[in-house]
Amino acid sequence: MPDKDRVKPTEAQLKARRSRSIAIALALIAFVVIVYLGTVLKLGPAVFSRGM
């Protein structure tokens, strides 16, 4: 790809992207924890019961 067709993000754009990426990562981790703990608390020991 020729150089003239590419553009480098500015420092501000890179900084903003980093901030968004961190926020998405934290939100995903929080969501996984919430779903895991919520499932265990809601179903209790039944979460491990499954038909053979």
Added chain:
Amino acid sequence: MALVEREHMKEDAGRLSEATAGDFIALLKPRVMSLVVFTAFVGMVLAPANPHPFLALISILAIAVGAGASGALNMWYDADIDAVMARTAGRPVPAGRIAPGEALGFGLFLSAFSVGTLGLMANWLAASLLAFTIFFYVVIYTMWLKRSTAQNIVIGGAAGALPPVVGWAAMTGSVSLESLVLFLIIFLWTPPHFWALALFKEGDYERAGVPMMPNVAGAASTRRQIFAYSVLVAVSGVLPTAMGFASLSYGAVAAALGVAFVWYSWRVLAAKGQDPALRPEKALFGYSVLYLFAIFAALLCDGLVERFGA
């Protein structure tokens, strides 16, 4: 890979975002969200149920995210009028930091996730009520009523009044008369709150073409209606005691807060806008925010004493 991470095609250059995580948080209208969380939490505490605290916390989170999603969808749709009002021109979409499509996608995504999470972790009645609240705020209020009738915030106020009902439903799986009284307090509080704001921001709404009551019916009529609604707010505030689900102490606090509300609105009515700085209107607006927090804080204390007290 390096191309994707460090460099972009030129045609995309104009779309490289400088929006930070903070801008996306601003889309959620955190101040409105805090009021939603608080009133929903009070609904949950007053509800006669004892779910696991963590499941209650997830319900509050889901309601908060649902409220934030409506805020994002509202900012997506209203970007044109937000741009011409001084109060809202700095919001992420009109300021150009977030593209309208991003706000739309963000709002829809959070709506779906909040409703789904509440349904799975609490119950589907609460999730349906949350979905209805988002729908009512975005479609009925923002897209339809806001630009077409002076009764916009009267009817639209139902969306802001629903969170305690959603909270109650999340805990009990039902909707009761008690939760509807909480709804009524916020519903009746909304017109005097927003019309006081509209009286001292009349020019803003006029420029944006939003038919708020002062622009349509005139300031004098708005002042009379504010007073009438304030009396109704004061009466609705003591209903929990009158109906027997709050104590006499709460009733006394609510009555005092209600009398002060009527007094502030009386000052607005009596001043007839003669104060060039519109201080009575600003004072009523400030007090109305305090009133709602105080009345729900009083209900919360009452509920906690009932639940854990001697």
